[in-house]
Amino acid sequence: xxxxxxxxxxxxxxxxxxxxxxxxxxxxxxxxxxxxxxxxxxxxxxxxxxxxxxxxxxxxxxxxxxxxxxxxxxxxxxxxxxxxxxxxxxxxxxxxxxxxxxxxxxxxxxxxxxxxxxx
Amino acid sequence: xxxxxxxxxxxxxxxxxxxxxxxxxxxxxxxxxxxxxxxxxxxxxxxxxxxxxxxxxxxxxxxxxxxxxxxxxxxxxxxxxxxxxxxxxxxxxxxxxxxxxxxxxxxxxxxxxxxxxxxxxxxxxxxxxxxxxxxxxxxxxxxxxxxxxxxxxxxxxxxxxxxxxxxxxxxxxxxxxxxxxxxxxxxxxxxxxxxxxxxxxxxxxxxxxxxxxxxxxxxxxxxxxxxxxxxxxxxxxxxxxxxxxxxxxxxxxxxxxxxxxxxxxxxxxxxxxxxxxxxxxxxxxxxxxxxxxxxxxxxxxxxxxxxxxxxxxxxxxxxxxxxxxxxxxxxxxxxxxxxxxxxxxxxxxxxxxxxxxxxxxxxxxxxxxxxxxxxxxxxxxxxxxxxxxxxxxxxxxxxxxxx
Numbered sequence: 001x002x003x004x005x006x007x008x009x010x011x012x013x014x015x016x017x018x019x020x021x022x023x024x025x026x027x028x029x030x031x032x033x034x035x036x037x038x039x040x041x042x043x044x045x046x047x048x049x050x051x052x053x054x055x056x057x058x059x060x061x062x063x064x065x066x067x068x069x070x071x072x073x074x075x076x077x078x079x080x081x082x083x084x085x086x087x088x089x090x091x092x093x094x095x096x097x098x099x100x101x102x103x104x105x106x107x108x109x110x111x112x113x114x115x116x117x118x119x
Numbered sequence: 120x121x122x123x124x125x126x127x128x129x130x131x132x133x134x135x136x137x138x139x140x141x142x143x144x145x146x147x148x149x150x151x152x153x154x155x156x157x158x159x160x161x162x163x164x165x166x167x168x169x170x171x172x173x174x175x176x177x178x179x180x181x182x183x184x185x186x187x188x189x190x191x192x193x194x195x196x197x198x199x200x201x202x203x204x205x206x207x208x209x210x211x212x213x214x215x216x217x218x219x220x221x222x223x224x225x226x227x228x229x230x231x232x233x234x235x236x237x238x239x240x241x242x243x244x245x246x247x248x249x250x251x252x253x254x255x256x257x258x259x260x261x262x263x264x265x266x267x268x269x270x271x272x273x274x275x276x277x278x279x280x281x282x283x284x285x286x287x288x289x290x291x292x293x294x295x296x297x298x299x300x301x302x303x304x305x306x307x308x309x310x311x312x313x314x315x316x317x318x319x320x321x322x323x324x325x326x327x328x329x330x331x332x333x334x335x336x337x338x339x340x341x342x343x344x345x346x347x348x349x350x351x352x353x354x355x356x357x358x359x360x361x362x363x364x365x366x367x368x369x370x371x372x373x374x375x376x377x378x379x380x381x382x383x384x385x386x387x388x389x390x391x392x393x394x395x396x397x398x399x400x401x402x403x404x405x406x407x408x409x410x411x412x413x414x415x416x417x418x419x420x421x422x423x424x425x426x427x428x429x430x431x432x433x434x435x436x437x438x439x440x441x442x443x444x445x446x447x448x449x450x451x452x453x454x455x456x457x458x459x460x461x462x463x464x465x466x467x468x469x470x471x472x473x474x475x476x477x478x479x480x481x482x483x484x485x486x487x488x489x490x491x492x493x494x495x496x497x498x499x500x501x502x503x504x505x506x507x508x509x510x511x512x513x514x515x516x517x518x519x520x521x522x
Contacts, residue, residue: 002158026414041158043196043371049255052213067213067255078158078373097367101196104363104370105160105175 003079004109006099007090008072015044015073022084039081041103045074048100078103093117122519126393127384127508128485130377130501132180132187139176141189141377145505150381153485159373162362163190168310170232170268170350170362179375181361181500183397183449188500190361191488193402196371197363198254198263198353203237205250214353215367217252224250231349232268232311238349240272254353257320265326266315266352266359269300271308272345276301279316311349315359326353357423358401358498377487385409386508388479389457392419392429393519395502397449400425404497406452407504408486415480419454421445421497429454429463433477441471449502451520457510467521469513 009015019042023035051068077087094100096111103109123129129145136142136155143151155178162170163179166187173179179190200215205224212218222243229238241250257263269277277300298316305312320326350362363372394406401423408418417431425447430440439461441454455462458479463471487504488497511519 041194041371041373043194045369046256049213052216053253053255055212055218069256076371080158099368101369101371103159104197104365104372105172 001081002106002109003081003083003113004103004106005077005079005083005087005113006092006094006110007075007077007087008092009075009090010072012046012073015075018086018090021086039079040084041078041080043076043101043103045076045101047071048074074100076101076103078106078109122511122515123505125507125509125511126505127386127390128379128504128506130487130504132189132395132502134178134189136178138174141178143379146384150379150384153377153379153487155375155377157373157375159371161190161192161372161375162364164361168232169234172233172364179361183500186449186502188397188502191375191377191404191497191499191501192360192372193356193404193497194371194374195354195356195360195363196369197365198257198369199351200365200368202351202362202365203231203349205239212251212253214252214254217250219250222250229270229347238268238270238311238347240345240347242272242345243274243343254326257326258355259320261355262317262319262357263326263353263355264315264317264357264359266313266350267348268311268313268350269306270311270347271302271306272347274344274346277306277314277346279314311347313350313359317357356401356498358399360498374488376489378489379485380483381485382481382483384508385482385485385506387482389455389510391453391455391505391507391509391511391516391519392417393451393453393505393507394419395449395451395504396421397500397502398425398445398447399498399500400447402497402499404488404499405486406488406497406499406501407506409482409506410484410486411481412483415482417454417456417480417482419452421499423497427452427463427465429456429461429471431456431461431475431477433480438475438477439473440475441473443470449522451522453511453516453520455510455516462513462516464516464520467517469516 022037024038025035047069049067050070053063053067054065056062056064093114096114130143134141141153141155161173161179163173164181166182180187204226205217206215225240227237228240231238279298300306300314363370392407403422406419410416420428425445426442428442431438441463453464458476459474461473
C-alpha cells in the first residue's frame with residue numbers, strides 16, 4: 001500500500017546524502033549514466049516560506065520586508081509500498097490543514113499517517 | 120484494422136481498462152494485459168470539453184478534435200495554491216493571495232469547465248488596473264508555464280503580463296511582454312479556453328503575473344469589462360499539462376507509464392514499432408520501446424523539441440539510429456528495426472534509413488512513456504500503438520503512417 005510521508009533535512013546537502021541511498025544508476029541508450037529513484041515519487045519542496053514578504057501599500061512591487069524561509073529542506077515522498085530504511089529519522093508530521101504541498105487526490109493518505117504517527 | 124491485423128501487440132484508442140491495468144486488443148490472450156501506473160489523481164478533458172477528475176492509477180483519455188487520446192504525462196506540480204479561487208489582497212500578495220487594483224473579483228459566479236458554479240468574474244472598473252500574485256521559491260533561470268481557463272464577458276480580450284520585481288514599468292512601455300488573448304486565440308463568450316504563458320524565473324526567483332484586459336497592445340489603453348477565469352496552474356516546464364486542482368497547497372500529479380512484461384510477443388531481430396501520437400512539446404518520452412529489463416532496447420523516442428528517434432541499442436552503441444524533427448500536433452510514426460535495413464516513417468513519408476547491422480538482443484518488456492527505469496516521461500498523448508513481430512514493406516509502412 002502506498003504511503004505519503006513528509007521529511008525535513010537540515011540542508012539540501014543532507015537530503016542529497018539520504019537520497020543517494022534510494023537511487024539506482026543505469027546506463028542510458030546514449031551511453032550516459034543516469035540515476036533514478038525506485039519505488040517512490042519524490043517532490044523536493046525546498047525551504048518553505050514561513051512568513052510571506054510585506055509589500056508597500058502604495059507600490060506593491062516594492063518589498064518592505066522580505067519573505068522568511070525555513071532553514072530546513074523539505075521533501076515529500078509518495079512511496080509505492082513501504083518507506084525505505086533510514087528515512088524515518090527525518091519524518092515530520094505537520095498539520096494536514098496547513099501543509100505546503102500534497103499529492104493530487106491523496107490528502108487522505110497523509111492524514112492517515114498524521115493520525116497514526118508514532119508517539 | 121487492415122495492416123494492424125499483422126501486429127503481435129495492438130493498443131487501440133479507447134482500450135479497455137480498470138485500475139492499474141489496460142488491455143491491448145492484440146494478442147487475444149492474457150498477455151494483452153498491461154500495467155498502468157499514475158500514483159495520483161489527474162484530470163482529463165471529455166469530448167464535450169468538460170474537465171473531469173480521474174482517480175489514481177485509472178487511465179485518462181482526453182479528446183482532440185473529437186479523437187480520443189490516452190494521456191501520457193510527466194510528473195508536475197501546480198504551484199498555484201488555490202487553482203479555483205482568488206483570495207483577497209491586503210499587504211501580502213504572495214501566492215495564494217492576489218493583489219487587486221481597480222478590479223473586482225467575485226468568486227463562484229459562473230459554471231466552470233467542470234460543470235460547477237465555481238468560475239470567477241474579473242470586473243475591470245478603472246484605468247489603469249491590474250491584479251497579480253507573486254510566486255516565491257522558484258528556481259532562477261528555470262522555465263515555468265502559467266495557465267488558466269478563460270471565458271470572455273464584456274471584454275474582448277484577456278492579457279497576462281509575466282513580470283519581475285524590477286520591471287514595474289512594463290505597464291507603460293514594454294508592450295511586447297504582454298501576452299494578449301483574443302477571439303483569434305479561441306476566446307469566446309460561450310466556451311472556456313485554456314490559455315498559457317511560459318516565462319523564466321528571474322534572478323530573485325520570483326514571477327509576478329499581471330492579469331488585465333486592454334484595448335490595444337499596451338495596458339495603458341485599457342477598457343472596462345469582464346472576463347471569467349478558472350483553473351489556474353503554475354508549473355515547471357514549457358507546456359501546460361492537465362489541470363492539477365489545488366486547495367490551499369501546491370499539489371503534484373505523478374507521471375504516467377505503461378508496461379507489458381512479456382517475452383513471447385516480440386521479435387528480437389526484426390519488426391516494426393508504431394505509434395499514433397499528439398505531441399505537445401516539453402519533456403522527453405520513450406513513445407514505445409522493447410527492452411531486456413536492462414540496456415538492450417529498440418524504441419521510438421521524442422525529445423522536447425520534437426526530434427523523433429528510432430534506434431536499436433546494442434553494446435552501448437546506437438545502431439540503425441535515425442532522427443527527424445516534427446512540430447506540435449498529431450503524428451503517425453513507424454520504426455522498422457532490422458539488421459542492415461532499418462527505416463523510419465513519419466506521417467506517410469520515409470524520413471530515414473540505416474544499413475547498420477546489429478546482433479539481436481532478448482526483449483522481455485514493452486514500455487510506453489518510460490525507459491526501462493524511471494526516466495523520460497514526456498507530454499504526449501497516444502491514440503494507438505502497435506508492435507509487429509515481422510517487418511512490413513515500404514508500401515505498408517506508408518499506408519500505416521499516413522494521416
